[in-house]
Amino acid sequence: xxxxxxxxxxxxxxxxxxxxxxxxxxxxxxxxxxxxxxxxxxxxxxxxxxxxxxxxxxxxxxxxxxxxxxxxxxxxxxxxxxxxxxxxxxxxxxxxxxxxxxxxxxxxxxxxxxxxxxxxxxxxxxxxxxxxxxxxxxxxxxxxxxxxxxxxxxxxxxxxxxxxxxxxxxxxxxxxxxxxxxxxxxxxxxxxxxxxxxxxxxxxxxxxxxxxxxxxxxxxxxxxxxxxxxxxxxxxxxxxxxxxxxxxxxxxxxxxxxxxxxxxxxxxxxxxxxxxxxxxxxxxxxxxxxxxxxxxxxxxxxxxxxxxxxxxxxxxxxxxxxxxxxxxxxxxxxxxxxxxxxxxxxxxxxxxxxxxxxxxxxxxxxxxxxxxxxxxxxxxxxxxxxxxxxxxxxxxxxxxxxxxxxxxxxxxxxxxxxxxxxxxxxxxxxxxxxxxxxxxxxxxxxxxxxxxxxxxxxxxxxxxxxxxxxxxxxxxxxxxxxxxxxxxxxxxxxxxxxxxxxxxxxxxxxxxxxxxxxxxxxxxxxxxxxxxxxxxxxxxxxxxxxxxxxxxxxxxxxx
Numbered sequence: 390x391x392x393x394x395x396x397x398x399x400x401x402x403x404x405x406x407x408x409x410x411x412x413x414x415x416x417x418x419x420x421x422x423x424x425x426x427x428x429x430x431x432x433x434x435x436x437x438x439x440x441x442x443x444x445x446x447x448x449x450x451x452x453x454x455x456x457x458x459x460x461x462x463x464x465x466x467x468x469x470x471x472x473x474x475x476x477x478x479x480x481x482x483x484x485x486x487x488x489x490x491x492x493x494x495x496x497x498x499x500x501x502x503x504x505x506x507x508x509x510x511x512x513x514x515x516x517x518x519x520x521x522x523x524x525x526x527x528x529x530x531x532x533x534x535x536x537x538x539x540x541x542x543x544x545x546x547x548x549x550x551x552x553x554x555x556x557x558x559x560x561x562x563x564x565x566x567x568x569x570x571x572x573x574x575x576x577x578x579x580x581x582x583x584x585x586x587x588x589x590x591x592x593x594x595x596x597x598x599x600x601x602x603x604x605x606x607x608x609x610x611x612x613x614x615x616x617x618x619x620x621x622x623x624x625x626x627x628x629x630x631x632x633x634x635x636x637x638x639x640x641x642x643x644x645x646x647x648x649x650x651x652x653x654x655x656x657x658x659x660x661x662x663x664x665x666x667x668x669x670x671x672x673x674x675x676x677x678x679x680x681x682x683x684x685x686x687x688x689x690x691x692x693x694x695x696x697x698x699x700x701x702x703x704x705x706x707x708x709x710x711x712x713x714x715x716x717x718x719x720x721x722x723x724x725x726x727x728x729x730x731x732x733x734x735x736x737x738x739x740x741x742x743x744x745x746x747x748x749x750x751x752x753x754x755x756x757x758x759x760x761x762x763x764x765x766x767x768x769x770x771x772x773x774x775x776x777x778x779x780x781x782x783x784x785x786x787x788x789x790x791x792x793x794x795x796x797x798x799x800x801x802x803x804x805x806x807x808x809x810x811x812x813x814x815x816x817x818x819x820x821x822x823x824x825x826x827x828x829x830x831x832x833x834x835x836x837x838x839x840x841x842x843x844x845x846x847x848x849x850x851x852x853x854x855x856x857x858x859x860x861x862x863x864x865x866x867x868x869x870x871x872x873x874x875x876x877x878x879x880x881x882x883x884x885x886x887x888x889x890x891x892x893x894x895x896x897x898x899x900x901x902x903x904x905x906x907x908x909x910x911x912x913x914x915x916x917x918x919x920x921x922x923x924x925x926x927x928x929x930x931x932x933x934x935x936x937x938x939x940x941x942x943x944x945x946x947x948x
C-alpha cells in the first residue's frame with residue numbers, strides 16, 4: 390500500500406533538510422507523494438518540484454500559516470497552493486512585512502539587554518530563511534549569549550520574556566480564505582496540540598467550516614488512538630476531509646521521522662485520494678465557498694486623500710466590494726451628520742452601507758435612514774469637560790443630534806470647521822441648549838499641543854472615575870467619549886446587530902482613534918502613512934499612502 394506525508398518542513402523555514410534533500414529522502418522511504426508545507430513561505434517549492442520530477446514522486450505545493458485565535462497559535466496548512474499567482478505573492482509579502490516589523494523590534498530589545506543583534510545580522514546568519522524565534526535562539530546560542538536554546542526562550546524570547554514582541558497574526562479564518570483564493574485546500578493542522586478543550590475546539594472548527602475549511606489533520610505523529618478517533622469524529626460531523634502528516638523537521642525534531650513520526654504513524658494514499666476528490670468538487674462549487682464580509686474604514690488619512698476625495702481606483706474597488714455582497718461602513722470621529730455629508734459629496738450610494746460617527750458613539754443605517762445604536766456622555770459630564778477646558782483656555786465644543794454646539798467662534802473652531810458643514814449653535818454654556826447627553830466633546834488647539842496635554846492630565850483622574858475615554862485623533866484634536874464607546878466597540882456592536890461573525894470583519898485606519906477598531910476586527914489594515922502604534926496592531930500594512938489608493942490596493946485582494 391502506498392503511503393504519503395502531507396505536512397513536512399525544509400530548511401527554508403525551520404527544518405534541517407533542503408527541499409531537494411527532503412524529496413530525495415521521501416523517495417528513499419518509498420512515499421508516493423509529499424507536501425512541502427514550510428512556515429509562512431513557499432520559497433522551497435520550485436527546488437522541491439524539480440527534485441520530485443527526477444525522483445518520480447508527487448510534490449504537493451503547500452504552506453503552513455501561523456495564525457492567532459483567542460490568544461492561541463493555530464496553524465492552517467494549505468495544500469495545492471498556486472504559489473506563483475500574483476494574489477498569493479502579494480498576501481505573503483504583506484504577511485512577511487508584519488513579521489519583519491516584529492523581528493526588528495525584538496532585535497532592538499535584545500540589544501538593550503546586552504546582546505547586540507540586528508535584523509541584517511540574522512539574515513546573514515540564516516540566509517534564505519523566514520526568521521522565527523527559533524532562529525533568534527540559534528543566533529543567541531551561536532554567539533555565546535546563552536548556553537542552550539531553552540535558555541534563550543526561558544530568559545529572553547519566550548512568550549513572557551522581556552525581549553518577546555507579540556505580532557498580530559492573521560486569524561485562521563483569514564488564512565483559510567487566502568488559501569482558497571490561491572486555489573488551495575485548507576486544512577486545520579494538529580488541532581489536538583492547541584489544548585483548548587473539546588468545546589472550544591469544536592467552536593473553532595465550526596467557524597472555520599463557515600469560512601470554507603476543507604480538511605482536518607486527523608492523523609499526526611503525536612496523536613493517541615483516542616485523539617485520532619476524536620478528530621475523525623469532528624471531520625465526519627463537519628463534512629471535512631481527513632488529512633495526515635508527520636510534521637517532519639529533520640534534526641530540529643529529533644526522533645520524529647518522515648511518514649512514520651515516532652514509529653507508529655501511517656498515512657495511506659487513500660487520504661490523499663479523498664482530498665483530490667474534494668478538490669474536484671470545489672472547482673465546480675467555488676461560489677458556495679465565498680464569505681460575505683464587512684469593512685469598517687476610517688475617513689481622513691485612510692479612505693480620503695489629502696484633498697478629502699477618493700481616487701478613481703478606490704471608487705472602483707468600493708463598487709466591486711459592495712457588488713460582491715460585502716458591506717461598507719464609514720467610520721469617523723466626526724459627528725454623524727458630517728459623516729453623512731462625506732457620503733453625499735463623494736456620491737457613495739451602495740447597498741449595505743452604514744455610518745459610524747463620534748468614534749463609535751452612533752451607528753446609522755443608510756438604507757433604513759435610522760439610528761441603530763447610540764451612547765452618550767451625560768449632560769453633567771459634558772458640562773465638566775467644557776468648563777475645565779474653558780478655565781484652561783482651550784477651545785472645546787460638543788454636539789446635539791442636528792448641530793455642533795460651540796462656546797464661541799474663534800480660530801480653533803474655524804480650523805475645525807474648514808471641512809465640517811454641520812450647522813452651529815453658539816452658547817458659552819453649551820449644556821444650556823442640550824436636551825440630552827452628547828456622544829462626544831472635542832478640544833481643539835492648533836498652535837500649542839501642550840495646552841491639550843495639560844487638559845488631558847487635568848481631567849485624567851476624573852475621567853477614569855467617570856468612565857470617560859480621552860484620546861488624540863490627531864495632534865490638534867483631543868476627544869472625549871464614553872469608555873464603553875469607541876470604534877472597536879462599534880465593530881462588535883454592528884456585527885452583533887447584523888448577525889455577522891466579527892472574525893469576518895475588516896477594519897482600516899491610520900490614527901490612535903482607529904486602534905481599537907483594528908484590534909476588534911478579524912483583519913486590520915494599517916495605512917503606511919499611519920502611526921507606528923496602528924501598524925504594530927494591524928494584520929496588513931498598505932504599501933501606498935492615502936494619496937495613492939493605498940486602502941484600495943489592500944482591499945482589492947479581499948473581495
